[in-house]
């Protein structure tokens with residue numbers, strides 16, 4: 001049995017806490033609101049976020065110091081916009097030998113940092129090699145029901161990824177390791193943009209062909225951006241690429257899909273966010289990816305179109321028309337060139 005602190009008691013933090021409790025660990029679930037802590041400890045429920053009973057091995061905490069005291073591992077699962085604030089609270093109480101595992105899917109607009117980089121910036125004395133990402137096709141609702149699920153964990157130090165694999169792997173959650181932390185983080189973050197697009201497409205009344213096009217050409221954009229940063233292109237064919245695209249683009253559980261669906265039906269972004277009440281990570285990630293594409297000259301037409309719908313009041317139908325009438329091109333040109341460049345002399 002290990003002591004594990006989970007920071008963030010929303011849908012995903014709670015579901016991961018349940019996995020850890022089922023695996024026999026002592027789990028401290030930290031929430032930033034006292035009334036949220038009281039609800040979990042007193043009722044064994046977290047009704048706003050998950051319709052499931054909370055196991056006795058989970059105790060909720062409001063005091064971060066108490067939650068992380070003697071913890072073998074700290075799991076950070078707050079929205080990207082809260083990462084820096086949470087790390088500020090954590091930094092004086094975390095030992096450098098502890099493992100930080102984050103399960104947050106986003107990229108910060110402005111800095112264009114991945115979540116592991118944000119954590120490292122906020123806790124500079126903490127070794128980057130001890131930071132692990134956990135990502136993959138995993139709706140919290142299904143994980144909490146113990147439905148079969150697969151995810152990847154990755155760190156620059158593969159031993160650290162293996163430790164995270166041991167911590168989370170169970171009969172219901174199969175955990176794979178990867179040595180490409182950059183690719184795993186980029187795939188997990190950017191799929192949310194495409195899930196917004198899939199929701200918009202469904203909201204407009206388009207069918208499965210349009211969705212398959214978005215998933216496949218969206219994957220091409222994600223791989224284009226990811227490989228330009230140095231990711232292994234094969235990572236995008238894995239759980240944190242294709243896997244997460246499928247689950248978020250095709251499921252009503254996805255908050256990004258649901259938000260996109262409302263946009264496609266005619267709501268504007270403010271109305272949609274008010275309606276959702278939970279984090280829709282794709283909204284900030286599309287700002288980051290759009291910024292990256294402009295600054296680095298990476299071609300991301302779907303991302304650009306979704307950015308225009310969200311922030312420039314462009315009509316979704318007009319974006320679809322523009323995407324469909326772009327210059328004709330060869331399907332695999334950029335990725336085959338990249339593979340040729342990287343592997344031709346090996």
Ligand SMILES: NC(=O)C1=CN([C@@H]2O[C@H](COP(=O)(O)OP(=O)(O)OC[C@H]3O[C@@H](n4cnc5c(N)ncnc54)[C@H](OP(=O)(O)O)[C@@H]3O)[C@@H](O)[C@H]2O)C=CC1
Pocket residue numbers: 008009010011012013031032033036049077078079080081082085086103104105106138139140141277278279281
């Ligand atoms: N839900 C899912 O199925 C999955 C989610 N993820 C990722 O996990 C991350 C978290 O998402 P998820 O749990 O679903 O989000 P939710 O919206 O369900 O919950 C977010 C939680 O974070 C808390 N929070 C918000 N701001 C702060 C802050 N400044 N300090 C401390 N806590 C804060 C919220 O508190 P409050 O209640 O006060 O608002 C809430 O408890 C996201 O990056 C998401 O992409 C990844 C895989 C699956």
Ligand SMILES: O=C(CO)COP(=O)(O)O
Pocket residue numbers: 105136137138139140192195244247248253254255256257279280281
């Ligand atoms: O990342 C997820 C599943 O893998 C959850 O996606 P949403 O944030 O869109 O609900």
